[in-house]
Amino acid sequence: MLWVLLLGVCLRLASAARLGVVQTEGGLVEGKSVKMSFLFRTVDVFKGVPFADVPGKWEKPKPHPGWSGVLKADTYRDRCLQVTLLQTKTQGSEDCLYLNIFVPQGLKLSQNLPVMVYLFGGAFLLGASNDVSFLGESLYDGKEMADRGDVIVVTVNYRVGTLGFLSSGDARLPGNYALWDQHAAISWVRRNIAAFGGNPDNITIFGQSAGAASVSFQMLSPHSKGLFRRAISQGGVALSPWALQRNPMALTKKIARKVGCWRNDEDQMIACLKMSDPVGLTMAGKIDVLLILGKGVVMDLLEFSPVIDGDFLPDEPSKLFHNAAHIDFMAGVNSMDGHIFAGVDVPSINQKNGNTTVEDVRGLLAGLTKEKGATAVGSAYSVYSSNWGSHPEPELVKKTVADIETDFLFLVPTQIALQLHANNTSGARTFSYLFTMETRIPGFPRWVEAEHAEDLQYLFGKPFSMPLVYFPRHRDLSKYMIAYWTNFARTGDPSKGESRVPAVWPAFTRNHRPYLNINHKISKSSISYDLRSGYVSYWTQTYSRLPSVQGGDKQI
Known part of the structure; x- marks a missing residue:
């Protein structure tokens, strides 16, 4: 009995440390300490910490005025005002510039x-x-990764849609x-994270899809000088054809018509919009999903995105990589990142x-390559059908459709960005990957591999926090990804750090293009070279040299 009591006392004395109340520039904040699966391990979670004031409409964010007393940072705050997934109504608030912090603790702070x-x-x-709640937990819950x-x-959080991106293409x-x-x-984060136990000189930004393109834009902006040391783009870069709005005024006029602000005089129209x-x-x-039926491709519907404003983005993204010369960069795509879009464009x-059919494939290429006209359709078709033979298997044709969208929207722009980073680097390292874990989404054909965003569940440790809906192979993959990503954040090299990894991941350089094939069976043989190089060279060399036709504005 005495032994049990002594053990209980020792365990209580040896409980994990916790931050308690933390002083930030805006005031005091208090989070919650959450027990983790390892003994004497907890994570301090701070939800809904303001990083800026309620933003003015189409204005830059302003510093938060601060608060008195202790802010209980224990619930997620509203998302920024946006349409719902089904596009039928809005949700969220204009008061939305908040962040969440996950701090791991052991026996010592x-x-x-x-x-x-x-x-x-x-x-x-x-x-x-805190998006996509699954069994009561946010997809982006950072506890397991931390x-x-x-x-x-x-x-x-950041603003999205009309309030995040509407632009006239000038100072108005x-x-x-x-x-x-x-x-x-x-x-x-840089100014305040030391109070939470973080190193302000070792910040890595990472994101997926539009968030991955955002990471890329942050890297390329001259305003980011000295702000962070490393960056990871997962399925998107600033060079992706959907990531830049090249005709912002046309979109602004379209929005103005919808809200009753159309005017011949642009200044009056903008004044009306500002009061709307x-x-x-x-x-x-x-x-407007109906617009896609019978014409165009789904990419044409993704209209809100950053613009070259002469300030945050002073030039074409491809010309700004000198600004990222000192930032370690890791980027990759999922092997079927384009499948979800291909399924909308070619439902069969x-x-x-x-x-x-052949006509389906040519029609998709016509929609993607509008800026280059009919010549591009023929040349791209010959490249993508070259391994078909005279009687291609139906499955091969379908997979080719998914490959075309993956290459055009994600893979090729990412490879270009990696090459530009490697060409411009000043001591920073570059790493390339391809995520190939088979899809877990039921109902898709057997040939579908890693769907858009499927990497996130593993990176954020869902196979550990929700073990009943995963298998051991998923936990292996999750362990590998967390190790590579956090090693990279710690040292700038995904193979070096506190976490053991199953294979050394070599750097991508100006003349040497290795990549890591990421799935649950990573070994030395998971390192390959020159990812889809024939297709990359087609889009970057052959296609880019074709003359543009009037009205086209897509670039790759």
């Missing part, structure tokens, strides 16, 4: 930890720092308000008995 700031995806139209990788994880409505929100959040109801403006930015690819 954590100090000088690497910091990882996450930017969510959602087509620049929707999303939140605990297993011994890093501080921060997740950030400059655009990029969402990028400024992200910049304000990263700046707040934010909810109406947000609904006016919803995707997901139908068991659906017949995907």
